[in-house]
Structure formats: C-alpha cells, structure tokens
Amino acid sequence: MTIASARDRRVSTGIGQRSEALAAYAFIAIPMLLFLVLNIGSILYALFISVFQWNIRSGAGAFIGIANYQNVFKDPIFIRAIQNSVYYAIVWVPLTMAVGLFLAVLVNQKLRGRTFFRAAFYFPAIASSAAVTVLWIFLAQPDGLFNGIRGALGLNPIFQLFGFAPNQNWIGDSHTALNSVILLNAWTTSGTFMLFYLASLQTIPGEVYEAAAIDGAGSWQMFWRITFPLLKPGHYFVATVAVIGALQLFDQARIAGGTTGDPANALMSVVLYLYNLAFFKFDFDRAAAVGLILFAIILTLTLIQRRLFGSAPSW
Amino acid sequence: MTGTDRSPMPGGATPGGTVAGVTTLRSGDALAGAAPVVRRVGDTGAHWRRRIAYAVMIAYGILMFVPFAWSVITSFKTQADSVNLSVIPQPVTTEGWTYLFERLDPSLLRLFANSFGIALTVTLSNLVLASLAGYAFARLRFPGREALFLIVLATLMIPDQLRLVPVYLLLNLIGLTRGPLEYLGVVLVMAVMGTNVFLMRQYFLSIPRDIEEAARIDGAGFFTTFWRVMLPLATPALSAVAILQFQGTWNAFFWPLVLLERQYFTIPIALTFFRTEFQTNWPPLMAMVVLATIPILILYVFFQRYFVEGIAASGVKG
Numbered sequence: 001m002t003i004a005s006a007r008d009r010r011v012s013t014g015i016g017q018r019s020e021a022l023a024a025y026a027f028i029a030i031p032m033l034l035f036l037v038l039n040i041g042s043i044l045y046a047l048f049i050s051v052f053q054w055n056i057r058s059g060a061g062a063f064i065g066i067a068n069y070q071n072v073f074k075d076p077i078f079i080r081a082i083q084n085s086v087y088y089a090i091v092w093v094p095l096t097m098a099v100g101l102f103l104a105v106l107v108n109q110k111l112r113g114r115t116f117f118r119a120a121f122y123f124p125a126i127a128s129s130a131a132v133t134v135l136w137i138f139l140a141q142p143d144g145l146f147n148g149i150r151g152a153l154g155l156n157p158i159f160q161l162f163g164f165a166p167n168q169n170w171i172g173d174s175h176t177a178l179n180s181v182i183l184l185n186a187w188t189t190s191g192t193f194m195l196f197y198l199a200s201l202q203t204i205p206g207e208v209y210e211a212a213a214i215d216g217a218g219s220w221q222m223f224w225r226i227t228f229p230l231l232k233p234g235h236y237f238v239a240t241v242a243v244i245g246a247l248q249l250f251d252q253a254r255i256a257g258g259t260t261g262d263p264a265n266a267l268m269s270v271v272l273y274l275y276n277l278a279f280f281k282f283d284f285d286r287a288a289a290v291g292l293i294l295f296a297i298i299l300t301l302t303l304i305q306r307r308l309f310g311s312a313p314s315w
Numbered sequence: 316m317t318g319t320d321r322s323p324m325p326g327g328a329t330p331g332g333t334v335a336g337v338t339t340l341r342s343g344d345a346l347a348g349a350a351p352v353v354r355r356v357g358d359t360g361a362h363w364r365r366r367i368a369y370a371v372m373i374a375y376g377i378l379m380f381v382p383f384a385w386s387v388i389t390s391f392k393t394q395a396d397s398v399n400l401s402v403i404p405q406p407v408t409t410e411g412w413t414y415l416f417e418r419l420d421p422s423l424l425r426l427f428a429n430s431f432g433i434a435l436t437v438t439l440s441n442l443v444l445a446s447l448a449g450y451a452f453a454r455l456r457f458p459g460r461e462a463l464f465l466i467v468l469a470t471l472m473i474p475d476q477l478r479l480v481p482v483y484l485l486l487n488l489i490g491l492t493r494g495p496l497e498y499l500g501v502v503l504v505m506a507v508m509g510t511n512v513f514l515m516r517q518y519f520l521s522i523p524r525d526i527e528e529a530a531r532i533d534g535a536g537f538f539t540t541f542w543r544v545m546l547p548l549a550t551p552a553l554s555a556v557a558i559l560q561f562q563g564t565w566n567a568f569f570w571p572l573v574l575l576e577r578q579y580f581t582i583p584i585a586l587t588f589f590r591t592e593f594q595t596n597w598p599p600l601m602a603m604v605v606l607a608t609i610p611i612l613i614l615y616v617f618f619q620r621y622f623v624e625g626i627a628a629s630g631v632k633g
Contacts, residue, residue, distance in 0.1 A: 019537075020537065021457035021458060024456070024460070027537075028452070028463065031444045031448040031467075031507045032448070034444075034503070034506055034507050036466070038482060038503070039470040041485075042477065042482055043478075045484070045485070046481045103375070106368055106371060106372060111369070113372075114372075117375075117376060119619050120379050121375065121379060122622070126615060127611055128582070128583045128586075129566060130568050130584070130586040131603075131604045132382075134604060135382050137595075139385065145381075145382075145385055192626065195623060247474075248474050250568075250569060251568045254568075271474075274476050278479055278573075284480050291474070291476055291479065291480065294477060295473065298472065298474060
C-alpha cells in the first residue's frame with residue numbers, strides 16, 4: 001500500500017525521524033516541565049527539606065538526618081492521626097466498595113429508568129466536597145434532620161440499645177465523629193465506584209451467564225460464582241483507588257473538625273496533621289517528612305494489593 | 316475521592332490502560348449493552364425481583380435527593396426555624412439569601428468570579444496541554460517516550476499533600492504566593508493533570524492511523540496534522556476532559572485553601588465562613604450550599620453522558 005510505504009520511507013530517513021522527535025519534544029515540553037518540577041521535583045525537594053531543620057521564617061537550617069521522622073513518630077497526635085486514617089480506610093473502603101458494587105449490579109439490569117437512577121446515584125460524587133460536608137454536618141447535628149426522622153419513625157429505642165441519645169451529636173461527639181464522616185463519604189463516593197464496577201461488568205460476556213442459566217444456576221449463585229470472581233480486575237482497580245483516596249482524607253476532616261480535627265482529635269487525619277504542621281506551626285521540615293511517610297505507605301499498600309489480586313491483564 | 320482536587324477521576328491513576336477504555340467515549344451509550352439478565356420462561360420470581368429492584372432503587376434515590384432538597388428548604392427559613400423539621404418554612408424568608416448577597420467578605424460576586432476564573436483557566440490549560448502531550452505520546456516517535464510517559468503515570472500516585480510544602484516553597488520563591496499572582500499559583504499547580512494526558516493519549520490511540528497518514532502525505536506538518544485533522548476527531552475526549560476538569564476545579568478545596576488569601580478565595584472555601592465555635596448561621600450556609608452545587612448540577616444535566624463515560628473510560632481497564 002502507498003500509505004504503508006510512505007510511512008516506511010519516513011521512518012528510514014534520519015531527517016524525518018529527527019523532525020518528528022523535535023516536534024514531539026515541542027508538544028510535550030510544557031506539560032513535562034510542569035510534571036517534572038511540580039511532581040518529581042517536589043518529591044526530591046521534600047526529601048531534601050525533611051532532613052534539615054527548616055522553618056518558614058528561618059529557611060534551611062542545620063542538617064539533622066532522620067530526626068524529623070523520629071520526632072513525628074514521638075508525637076501522640078501523629079499516632080492518633082495514623083490510627084484514624086487506618087481505621088477510616090479499613091471501614092470505609094470495603095463499605096463503599098460493597099455499596100458501589102451493589103448499585104452497579106442493580107442498575108446494570110435491563111430495567112426502565114436505569115439511566116436516570118445511575119445519574120441520580122452518581123450525583124453526590126460530583127457535588128463539591130465542601131458543600132456536601134457542611135450539608136452533612138447540618139443533617140447530623142443534635143436537632144438535625146437525621147435525629148428528627150429516626151425519632152418520628154420510632155427508631156430511638158433501637159439507637160438507645162447502642163447507647164445513642166435521641167439528640168445524639170453525631171459529628172460533635174468524639175465516639176461517632178469519624179464514623180459519621182465514613183458514612184458521609186460512603187454516601188458520596190459509592191456512586192463513583194458504581195460507575196467503575198459498571199464498566200467492569202460490561203467486560204463480562206453475556207454467554208457466560210447463558211451457559212450458567214442452562215445449568216440451572218440461580219441469580220444469587222450466578223452472582224457469587226460468576227460475576228464476583230470475574231470482576232477481580234475491577235475489585236483490584238477500585239480497591240487501589242479507594243485506599244489511595246482514603247489515606248488522603250482531608251476536606252471533610254478539615255471542614256467538620258477544624259484544623260485540630262475536633263472533637264478531641266477524633267477527625268485528625270494524617271493529611272490534616274501535615275497541613276497543621278505546615279500552616280499553623282510552620283514546621284516545614286516535619287511536614288515534608290509526614291508527606292513522605294504518607295507516600296511510602298500509599299506506595300507499599302498499592303504494591304501489596306497488586307500482589308494480592310495479581311496484576312490486571314492490561315497492566 | 317476524599318482528598319483530591321479531582322474527585323471523580325482518581326481512577327486515572329492507572330498505568331497503561333487499554334484502548335477499550337476510551338473507545339467507550341465514542342459509542343452513544345456504552346454502558347447500556349450486555350446487561351447480565353437471563354430471563355427464563357415461566358419465571359415468576361423475575362417479576363418480584365424487578366419490583367424489589369425498583370423499591371431499592373427508589374429508596375436509595377430518595378437518600379440521594381433528600382439532603383439536597385433539605386438544603387434548599389432550609390435556605391428559605393429563619394435561623395430559629397432552621398432546626399425545626401417542618402418541610403415548609405415558617406415563615407418563608409429570603410434572609411439567608413440576602414445575607415449572602417450583602418454580608419459576605421469577599422462578596423458573593425467576587426467569590427463566583429474567583430471560582431469561575433480559576434476553573435475556566437485550569438480547564439483551558441488542561442485542554443491545550445493534555446491534548447498536545449496526549450497526541451505526542453500516542454502518535455509521535457521519539458527517544459525517551461516510554462520513560463517520559465511512565466513519569467506522567469507516576470504523577471498519579473503522588474499525593475497532593477506530599478507536594479504541599481515543596482510546591483508552596485517553590486511558588487513562594489518565584490513570587491506567586493503574594494497578591495493576585497496567587498491565582499497563577501493555583502492554576503500552575505493544576506495546569507495539566509496526568510489523568511487528562513492519559514485520557515487524551517488513549518483516545519488518540521483509538522483513531523485509525525490512515526487518516527493522519529493521508530494528511531502527512533499531503534504535506535501537512537506535525538502541528539497542522541494535529542490541529543486540523545486529529546484534534547477535531549478527538550472532540551468526545553476533549554469534551555470529557557473539559558467537563559470533568561471544570562467540575563474538579565470548581566470543587567477544588569485543598570490547593571485554593573493553602574495557596575490563596577481571603578480575597579481570592581473560591582466558593583468551596585467560603586463554605587467554611589459560616590461556622591463559629593458557638594453557632595452556625597444555617598440558612599445562609601444552606602443557600603451557599605445550593606449556590607455551590609447549582610453550576611455543577613446544570614453541567615451534569617446537560618453533559619451527563621460525558622461525566623458517566625469519562626469515569627467509565629478511566630475505570631474500564633480494571
């Protein structure tokens with residue numbers, strides 16, 4: 001074909017190759033500069049800052065090696081922040097994945113109006129996190145809608161069993177604050193996970209189900225024996241995204257708990273801790289160290305997950 | 316996700332997705348096909364299953380809807396009435412709304428202008444830079460291509476918060492943390508997102524080569540081929556990038572919070588103004604929630620397809 005030979009000719013001439021490469025570098029110059037400076041450069045710079053005494057006013061000070069890392073781990077509030085973030089991840093990730101998968105299977109059926117329901121379930125995910133959080137705080141306050149509705153429905157005795165007062169202050173009480181934020185984020189993000197799972201469900205060929213139906217499998221069996229295992233790459237993808245997101249909890253904690261993660265540090269997340277160090281205590285060195293610790297945790301978990309689930313075929 | 320500026324698309328954080336991912340952008344309703352419902356003859360259970368499915372969907376739909384509806388209702392209440400559970404405000408008042416228009420510092424208009432300005436600039440810059448880079452990575456051959464693309468993918472793994480201190484110091488160094496130049500600082504940090512480069516690259520890979528080869532033979536240069544031939548073909552991907560990036564930037568909380576001074580604040584940050592230690596002024600705050608949500612709602616109603624398929628595109632490879 002003429003086209004193929006034309007391409008071959010271009011490849012074989014050094015000048016064509018060189019001009020193509022030059023054009024390519026021009027195309028990627030600005031984006032790559034930004035990526036290299038603001039991302040890769042940032043990590044290296046953070047590494048550098050974290051081994052010095054570094055304060056916003058004094059700038060770079062003495063080299064102190066890993067002292068910043070050691071100091072951070074000696075701070076009980078940092079330990080609390082780690083505990084909170086880990087607890088958040090352990091509860092929020094499976095919960096939101098389960099709800100997302102449930103919704104995906106639900107709206108994947110051939111039902112009238114499913115496009116509408118998909119759109120509705122996804123909407124909280126695209127609304128502003130700040131707006132959704134203040135809305136949630138409003139609903140969860142002692143005389144808010146949530147307590148009002150459960151009272152009206154006569155559910156208070158059940159809540160009483162678990163030790164919740166009729167006017168429970170869900171976000172203001174250190175025992176329920178983090179769980180309330182977990183529910184809030186499950187509510188918003190399950191829609192995103194629904195879409196991820198929907199895309200993954202589409203990759204399962206219909207014949208698999210037809211064969212199973214002929215063998216007399218019920219829909220419950222079909223889900224657990226066929227759908228769930230075949231979604232493995234989907235699980236892996238969603239879990240990875242979810243864990244990375246969970247460890248970066250910030251907006252909701254900052255808005256509901258202020259800069260100190262109130263009440264009683266119940267909402268102090270690792271990122272909120274970092275933010276506090278940098279912008280209220282001006283300890284840039286320790287803040288950089290916390291950022292690197294967080295990055296190391298995320299990287300490790302991602303690799304473990306990859307090991308656990310096996311790598312997806314397209315990776 | 317929870318802490319990122321680009322909440323709907325953390326999924327872009329995936330090295331090397333398949334082309335299939337982005338081709339879904341082109342089909343009208345990519346998600347509609349192949350629903351795994353196998354109907355058996357004489358199955359009365361299916362009838363009930365359907366009813367239960369509807370009941371669950373409607374119940375969950377209400378759960379999605381009620382909080383937003385409640386914010387609209389509350390915005391027309393008085394502060395004293397805001398803690399009552401009446402569906403109809405008693406009395407109906409626009410005090411909350413007038414508070415927004417008259418008492419905010421910076422003014423509501425300024426907040427909106429800040430938000431729109433930043434969101435539009437960031438969206439435009441992502442469209443230009445991500446399509447340029449995406450095209451080069453998809454179609455042009457050059458030394459170091461694989462390694463550089465790996466760097467783009469690696470940026471998706473780096474938490475924003477790790478970058479906080481270095482980026483702040485860097486912007487401070489070049490004078491972008493003072494005065495109106497703070498806008499530029501925020502824009503620079505979000506000027507090109509790895510997810511968008513990834514999305515554009517995947518889309519360009521799905522376009523048949525013959526089309527651009529023909530243009531090249533006609534003597535078009537690399538940029539002309541890109542600009543006149545390939546870019547118009549990539550409209551669906553550009554739309555997805557534009558809409559998702561606008562939404563992500565409009566909602567962005569972290570970078571605007573840390574890089575901007577009060578007069579340059581955006582709408583999401585203004586939402587933190589209303590709470591004091593002792594009292595929260597609920598009706599204006601709820602009015603603000605409504606205002607912060609409306610632009611996104613409008614975008615969603617008109618371009619829902621791009622939201623859904625853009626997300627699906629980043630997720631399908633899994």
